[in-house]
Amino acid sequence: MDAILFLIFAGIAVICGLNLVLQKHPISSALSLVGVMGSLAVLYLLLGGEFISMAQLIVYAGAIMVLFIFVIMLLNAGTERPSRRRLWAQYAGVPLLAAMLAIAFYIIQRALPPSPGVHFGAFQHGNPFDIGIKLFENYVLPFEVTSLLILIAIIGAIVLARKEIN
Amino acid sequence: MPQLPSAAPLSWYLILSAILFVLGVAGFLFRRNIITVFMSIELMLNAVNLSFIAFSYQLGQNDGHIFSFFVMVVAAAEAAVGLAIILTVFKNRQTLEIDEISSLKN
Amino acid sequence: MNFLILSLIKAAIVAFVLMTTLAYLQWIERKVIAHIQLRVGPRRVGPHGLLQPLADVIKLLTKEDLLPSHVNKVFYFLAPFIAVFFALIAISVIPFGTEINIGSFHTEMQLTDLNIGVLFILGLSGMGVYGVALAGWASNNKYALLGGLRSSAQMISYELPMAMAIAAPLLMLNTLSFRQLVDAQGGYSFGFIPHWTIFQGPFPQIISFLLFLVAAFAETNRVPFDLPEAENELVAGFHTEYSSMKFASFFMAEYANMVTVSCVATLLFLGGWQPLWPAQYGSNFVPTAVFIAGGLLCLYHGMNPARPFDRITLPIAGIVFIAVGAAFLAPIIGPILLPLFWFASKAGVILFLYIWVRGTLPRFRYDQLMRFAWTFMFPVAVANLFLTGLLVALT
Numbered sequence: 001m002d003a004i005l006f007l008i009f010a011g012i013a014v015i016c017g018l019n020l021v022l023q024k025h026p027i028s029s030a031l032s033l034v035g036v037m038g039s040l041a042v043l044y045l046l047l048g049g050e051f052i053s054m055a056q057l058i059v060y061a062g063a064i065m066v067l068f069i070f071v072i073m074l075l076n077a078g079t080e081r082p083s084r085r086r087l088w089a090q091y092a093g094v095p096l097l098a099a100m101l102a103i104a105f106y107i108i109q110r111a112l113p114p115s116p117g118v119h120f121g122a123f124q125h126g127n128p129f130d131i132g133i134k135l136f137e138n139y140v141l142p143f144e145v146t147s148l149l150i151l152i153a154i155i156g157a158i159v160l161a162r163k164e165i166n
Numbered sequence: 167m168p169q170l171p172s173a174a175p176l177s178w179y180l181i182l183s184a185i186l187f188v189l190g191v192a193g194f195l196f197r198r199n200i201i202t203v204f205m206s207i208e209l210m211l212n213a214v215n216l217s218f219i220a221f222s223y224q225l226g227q228n229d230g231h232i233f234s235f236f237v238m239v240v241a242a243a244e245a246a247v248g249l250a251i252i253l254t255v256f257k258n259r260q261t262l263e264i265d266e267i268s269s270l271k272n
Numbered sequence: 273m274n275f276l277i278l279s280l281i282k283a284a285i286v287a288f289v290l291m292t293t294l295a296y297l298q299w300i301e302r303k304v305i306a307h308i309q310l311r312v313g314p315r316r317v318g319p320h321g322l323l324q325p326l327a328d329v330i331k332l333l334t335k336e337d338l339l340p341s342h343v344n345k346v347f348y349f350l351a352p353f354i355a356v357f358f359a360l361i362a363i364s365v366i367p368f369g370t371e372i373n374i375g376s377f378h379t380e381m382q383l384t385d386l387n388i389g390v391l392f393i394l395g396l397s398g399m400g401v402y403g404v405a406l407a408g409w410a411s412n413n414k415y416a417l418l419g420g421l422r423s424s425a426q427m428i429s430y431e432l433p434m435a436m437a438i439a440a441p442l443l444m445l446n447t448l449s450f451r452q453l454v455d456a457q458g459g460y461s462f463g464f465i466p467h468w469t470i471f472q473g474p475f476p477q478i479i480s481f482l483l484f485l486v487a488a489f490a491e492t493n494r495v496p497f498d499l500p501e502a503e504n505e506l507v508a509g510f511h512t513e514y515s516s517m518k519f520a521s522f523f524m525a526e527y528a529n530m531v532t533v534s535c536v537a538t539l540l541f542l543g544g545w546q547p548l549w550p551a552q553y554g555s556n557f558v559p560t561a562v563f564i565a566g567g568l569l570c571l572y573h574g575m576n577p578a579r580p581f582d583r584i585t586l587p588i589a590g591i592v593f594i595a596v597g598a599a600f601l602a603p604i605i606g607p608i609l610l611p612l613f614w615f616a617s618k619a620g621v622i623l624f625l626y627i628w629v630r631g632t633l634p635r636f637r638y639d640q641l642m643r644f645a646w647t648f649m650f651p652v653a654v655a656n657l658f659l660t661g662l663l664v665a666l667t
Contacts (some may be wrong), residue, residue: 003170006214014185043182044216052215056396061398064245109177109240115175127387147244
């Protein structure tokens with residue numbers, strides 16, 4: 001049952017990822033990315049990370065991607081024109097990426113010790129209580145620094161995107 | 167038809183993460199619309215999040231979840247500022263193709 | 273029983289009850305708004321207009337399903353589907369009552385008790401924005417696009433005060449699962465004040481409740497925040513180009529969102545299915561008293577009714593009400609129906625508040641709406657969260 005769920009949602013993630021790279025219009029790519037994030041949220045649930053799975057839905061799929069879609073709709077970005085680059089550069093890239101993927105597969109299979117499969121419910125520390133304790137006891141400093149980072153990002157975004165009042 | 171294992175081994179999750187990362191790299195290198203390039207960066211970040219959670223499952227501790235949470239927060243900040251920059255570039259150049267924003271070249 | 277079959281049966285029951293509630297919520301809304309405006313509302317289709325929702329469903333199903341040629345077909349079909357999907361799936365984590373123990377059969381009145389239930393509802397309300405934004409984009413129509421963008425910007429602006437207003441009682445109750453939230457609100461202080469979150473020390477969450485209600489009005493695009501979809505502004509906003517079943521999907525999604533936020537407000541702030549005063553002072557007989565009083569009133573008015581056909585319908589309604597009131601005293605199903613009554617009446621009060629506000633207030637202009645969210649509600653929500661945290665930490 002766990003393997004079937006993994007295969008279904010991994011398949012959806014890969015298909016949506018391919019769709020992101022192959023679609024011509026940015027809105028279709030954005031919605032494919034939302035599909036990837038949704039299926040990754042289910043995979044996080046299988047791996048026991050329930051807080052992270054909901055944070056992915058709320059923050060990534062529910063806020064960041066909505067921002068992307070707003071910008072695409074506001075700028076009215078049309079479809080891409082075909083590229084004027086030389087064709088051999090495009091055709092050489094795909095086999096090289098496939099080679100990189102093959103090397104990554106090989107390293108993963110060799111380096112990982114044999115382990116039992118990922119069972120839903122085997123990992124118990126992903127609940128908000130344990131994450132909260134770890135976040136506020138061991139990782140307080142990165143937490144405060146990221147809050148400063150968000151403040152700087154807010155100020156930067158507002159300054160960059162506001163209208164000039166002459 | 168090989169027998170399907172009852173539970174997916176952890177290496178499958180890491181292989182999925184590698185596939186998504188390579189797809190993100192492909193989108194980053196091959197696409198010419200700025201916003202699609204940016205979305206490929208987000209796809210790469212998501213792939214890395216999946217590896218973090220997978221390794222945290224194997225270790226039995228939830229430090230990977232905390233790292234993944236910080237990656238999400240940093241990605242949010244980066245998306246906000248990056249999209250604001252894209253809006254400014256569009257206001258000044260009226261184009262979203264990265265090949266045409268090359269006035270600093272040569 | 274097998275877990276899968278039991279879940280399917282429960283899901284079918286909840287879905288059926290939800291669909292009927294959505295249909296009759298529209299009837300109640302039309303009647304209440306009509307009486308606020310000193311008219312009568314629907315009364316031709318069936319007695320007192322009770323079959324009006326059925327007539328509306330038949331009308332919407334048999335209307336011509338247009339597909340304009342200028343729309344983006346994939347997103348045009350996808351947008352109402354997304355809106356309805358995320359609106360209806362949120363009902364699966366809401367608990368309606370305590371457990372059902374009949375003989376050896378044991379189940380809970382909830383489809384699933386996630387231990388992150390509150391985060392699930394927040395995530396789904398964030399995903400519901402996509403239906404509106406895509407509907408505006410797919411219609412290829414400048415009014416629809418403006419309406420869609422305004423509506424989705426309003427929804428994401430008000431998500432932030434709503435999340436902070438939810439976080440404040442969670443600080444006091446220390447759990448994210450809905451069933452544990454309601455169980456933590458049991459008990460009574462001084463013998464008769466219930467431990468609901470709006471009454472509970474150290475800081476009664478009245479400000480959070482009001483913030484949550486206002487943010488929920490804005491999230492579900494209801495008056496006074498319904499500028500992006502009102503019919504005399506912006507040519508009906510993001511659902512301009514939609515007809516028949518897809519239009520019905522958007523309305524169904526809006527009413528389902530209303531029901532969901534009413535249930536969430538009941539569970540977080542009003543104590544779920546906990547009764548208003550302790551059982552030893554007789555709160556178990558409240559539903560019986562209410563229904564029998566309603567039945568006697570219907571029978572009394574059935575003696576000399578205002579309209580001739582009421583000579584038949586009012587006594588029938590009276591007998592039905594008295595029978596329902598007697599059912600609350602029955603040995604086995606009484607304890608099951610009792611928490612359900614309290615939950616439904618509290619959620620019903622909040623839904624009535626929704627309808628009451630719709631009949632009473634004018635709507636906000638769009639910039640007033642956004643300014644209200646960012647310059648008033650957000651600082652108040654932050655201050656409320658800070659104060660709650662301070663008081664919880666000090667005690």
